Structures are given as C-alpha cells and as structure tokens.
Amino acid sequence: MVEPETRCGFVAIIGAPNAGKSTLVNRLVGSKVSIVTHKVQTTRAPVRGVALRGGVQLVLVDTPGVFAPRRRLDRAMVRAAWSNADDADAIVHLVDAPAQAQVAAGHGDGADRAAAEDVERISQRLQASSQRAVLALNKVDSMPREALLGVTQTLFALGVYSCAFMISAKRGDGVEDLAAHLVGLAQPGPWHYPADQVADAPVRVLAAEITREKLMLRLHEELPYETTVETEAFIERKDGSVRIEQMVFVTRESQRKITIGEGGQTLKAIGRAARLELQEILERPVHLFVHVKVREGWAEERARFNALGLDYGS
Numbered sequence: 001m002v003e004p005e006t007r008c009g010f011v012a013i014i015g016a017p018n019a020g021k022s023t024l025v026n027r028l029v030g031s032k033v034s035i036v037t038h039k040v041q042t043t044r045a046p047v048r049g050v051a052l053r054g055g056v057q058l059v060l061v062d063t064p065g066v067f068a069p070r071r072r073l074d075r076a077m078v079r080a081a082w083s084n085a086d087d088a089d090a091i092v093h094l095v096d097a098p099a100q101a102q103v104a105a106g107h108g109d110g111a112d113r114a115a116a117e118d119v120e121r122i123s124q125r126l127q128a129s130s131q132r133a134v135l136a137l138n139k140v141d142s143m144p145r146e147a148l149l150g151v152t153q154t155l156f157a158l159g160v161y162s163c164a165f166m167i168s169a170k171r172g173d174g175v176e177d178l179a180a181h182l183v184g185l186a187q188p189g190p191w192h193y194p195a196d197q198v199a200d201a202p203v204r205v206l207a208a209e210i211t212r213e214k215l216m217l218r219l220h221e222e223l224p225y226e227t228t229v230e231t232e233a234f235i236e237r238k239d240g241s242v243r244i245e246q247m248v249f250v251t252r253e254s255q256r257k258i259t260i261g262e263g264g265q266t267l268k269a270i271g272r273a274a275r276l277e278l279q280e281i282l283e284r285p286v287h288l289f290v291h292v293k294v295r296e297g298w299a300e301e302r303a304r305f306n307a308l309g310l311d312y313g314s
C-alpha cells in the first residue's frame with residue numbers, strides 16, 4: 001500500500017499592529033493560541049498555531065506587529081517578525097482595511113495613519129524580497145464594500161502580492177477561502193507537529209500571556225507597554241489542579257500601585273479573569289498567584305527577552 005502523501009506549510013502572518021493577526025491565527029487554528037486586545041503591540045514574540053485542513057498541516061506564525069522600532073524590545077520584535085517571514089513557505093500580509101480606507105479618504109486618525117505607514121513599510125520590504133505575499137484585507141465587516149475595492153486596487157498595484165482575499169478574521173467571512181489557498185501552497189513533506197497539537201508555546205508562556213492580556217484590557221494609557229509577565233512556578237498537584245505563580249514586572253512604583261489598585265482590587269480582578277480562562281484552556285482547577293514587582297530596566301534585561309522567546313540582539 002502506498003502511504004498518502006503528507007504536506008506541511010509554514011505561513012507567516014505579518015501586518016501593522018492591531019490588523020487582527022492574532023485573531024486570524026486563532027480562527028484558523030480553531031482555539032486560542034495567541035492573545036488579542038484592542039490595543040496595539042499586543043503580540044510580543046512569534047507564536048505558532050497549527051491548523052489542519054484536508055490532511056495538510058499549516059503552521060501559522062503570528063508575529064509582533066511592530067515596524068517602526070524605538071526601544072530595544074521593539075527592535076527585537078521587528079527582527080523576529082521578518083525572520084519568520086523570510087523562513088516561511090508563504091507570507092500573508094494582513095491589512096486593517098477600514099483604517100486604510102479612512103486614510104485614503106483623508107479621514108484617518110493618528111492610529112489609522114500609523115497603520116497605513118506600517119503597510120507602506122511592509123510593502124517596501126516585500127518589494128525587496130523575491131517572494132510575493134498573499135494580501136489579506138481584514139475587518140471587511142466594518143466598512144462599506146465600495147471603499148474596500150479602492151483599497152485593494154491601490155495595494156495590489158504595488159506588484160508585491162500574488163493574490164488578494166477579503167476577510168473578517170473576527171466573524172470568519174472569507175477565512176476558509178484564504179485557508180484553501182494556503183493549503184495549495186504547502187509543500188510535500190512530513191507534518192511538523194503531532195495531529196493533536198495546536199500550539200507550540202510552552203504552557204507557562206501561554207499562562208503568562210493570558211495574564212498579560214487581562215492586564216492590557218484592564219489598564220490604560222502607556223502602562224501595558226511598560227509591563228511584562230513571567231510564570232515563575234507551574235506546579236501540578238496530586239489532586240489534579242495546578243498552582244501557577246506569576247510575576248508582573250513594571251518600571252515604576254506608581255505603576256505598581258495602579259496595577260494592584262485600591263485595596264488590591266485591580267490585581268484581584270486581573271487574576272480572576274486570567275484564572276477562569278486558564279482553567280478552561282488547561283481543563284483543570286487552577287490556583288493562580290500574581291505578584292507585582294518594580295524593575296526599572298526590565299525592557300533592557302536579557303533574561304526578560306529570553307522569557308518572551310525573543311533574541312536580545314547585540
């Protein structure tokens with residue numbers, strides 16, 4: 001008997017902050033592998049999700065949406081995004097279509113303009129590479145159809161894309177058409193992950209990410225970007241539950257106070273939201289202990305980068 005041929009494709013999802021990259025990866029995988037918030041710079045390190053379609057394994061790499069780096073952490077994120085794109089079988093450039101349309105019409109706000117500038121940076125970088133990318137226009141659920149066509153034509157005319165898809169990562173529209181196209185680009189070869197694996201981040205990293213998501217959703221202004229979370233202990237207990245201890249690093253005492261909140265209320269709410277979601281993902285009772293520590297220079301520390309899975313650089 002001849003074994004059926006297996007195929008596997010590595011797909012890098014790149015795009016400006018907030019384009020919906022993590023939402024798309026979670027949708028394609030069918031479960032949450034990457035955290036999502038309405039804020040920019042949610043994803044910090046490449047996250048791999050594994051999707052199966054008709055016997056083909058797609059390894060989707062969700063990358064940080066940072067393309068105008070300032071801090072060391074930003075530079076590491078940009079490097080990580082592009083190195084994953086360069087190694088992939090296919091690149092999907094995900095674009096926030098409503099933001100792009102707003103800018104084209106002269107109505108965009110600061111965030112829209114920043115996103116459009118990133119789209120330009122990305123398309124220029126794609127121009128310099130030999131590989132043509134798949135253009136995916138996202139969030140079509142929240143814009144008029146006519147505006148979408150204009151945006152698509154303008155981007156497609158740059159000559160760096162092989163094809164274009166119009167999707168809503170959030171609602172699912174068009175996502176299976178995109179998946180089918182990516183399946184077509186997958187190369188013959190063995191699967192990279194066992195059939196039942198959907199993510200490859202260590203569970204302690206995912207646990208820290210879930211807490212960071214709750215923190216980002218709860219805290220405002222610049223604070224989320226000044227914060228990182230690490231899982232310091234992950235202990236499976238005899239009764240089937242798991243004890244997780246985490247440290248939130250902030251850069252100033254005032255931030256520590258805000259994170260903890262009046263009488264500890266803020267941290268308690270963050271911990272509770274994280275625990276409930278972790279219980280669902282891990283399918284067992286979770287005892288979560290979250291502490292906050294001031295560490296002025298965490299964003300320059302090699303150990304913090306290692307914990308995130310990022311290369312510290314030179």
Ligand SMILES: Nc1nc2c(ncn2[C@@H]2O[C@H](COP(=O)(O)OP(=O)(O)OP(=O)(O)O)[C@@H](O)[C@H]2O)c(=O)[nH]1
Nearest residue numbers: 018019020021022023038041042043065168169170
């Ligand atoms: N209306 C609409 N909103 C979407 C869609 N896809 C994503 N979003 C929203 O856009 C916001 C950003 O989504 P993310 O998936 O975190 O975006 P990202 O590109 O991973 O962002 P970074 O990690 O910061 O680079 C969230 O509030 C999502 O709910 C969509 O198809 N339609």
Ligand SMILES: [Mg+2]
Nearest residue numbers: 021022042043
């Ligand atoms: Mg993301």
